[in-house]
Amino acid sequence: MSKKCRSLPKIEPLPGSLQADLKTCGKPTCRCARGELHGPYWSHRWRESGRQRRRYIRPSDVEQVRAGLADWRRLNPPTRSTRELLAELRRLFRQLDALAV
Numbered sequence: 001m002s003k004k005c006r007s008l009p010k011i012e013p014l015p016g017s018l019q020a021d022l023k024t025c026g027k028p029t030c031r032c033a034r035g036e037l038h039g040p041y042w043s044h045r046w047r048e049s050g051r052q053r054r055r056y057i058r059p060s061d062v063e064q065v066r067a068g069l070a071d072w073r074r075l076n077p078p079t080r081s082t083r084e085l086l087a088e089l090r091r092l093f094r095q096l097d098a099l100a101v
């Protein structure tokens, strides 16, 4: 467990997504047994070197993580795959060929 600075003034871009989970604790007398689940428990999921990672987020940090995710999406708009780009290149070359004739 690393102790991190409690109040991070700077928003760091974060990849991945935020997930809210509602849970039952298993006690038959608990309110969750009647459908009033506990939570939400927040977690941040992202991919790192091909692996799915996950960390739990304190409720007080949710807004910061949300801002970080939005920042990441702004900086990294969805890109087309290399295969799609190659297909488009081939299409363009064919058009060039047609024009050259």
Ligand SMILES: [Zn+2]
Residues within 6 Å of the ligand: 024, 025, 026, 027, 030, 031, 032, 033, 038
């Ligand atoms: Zn419960």
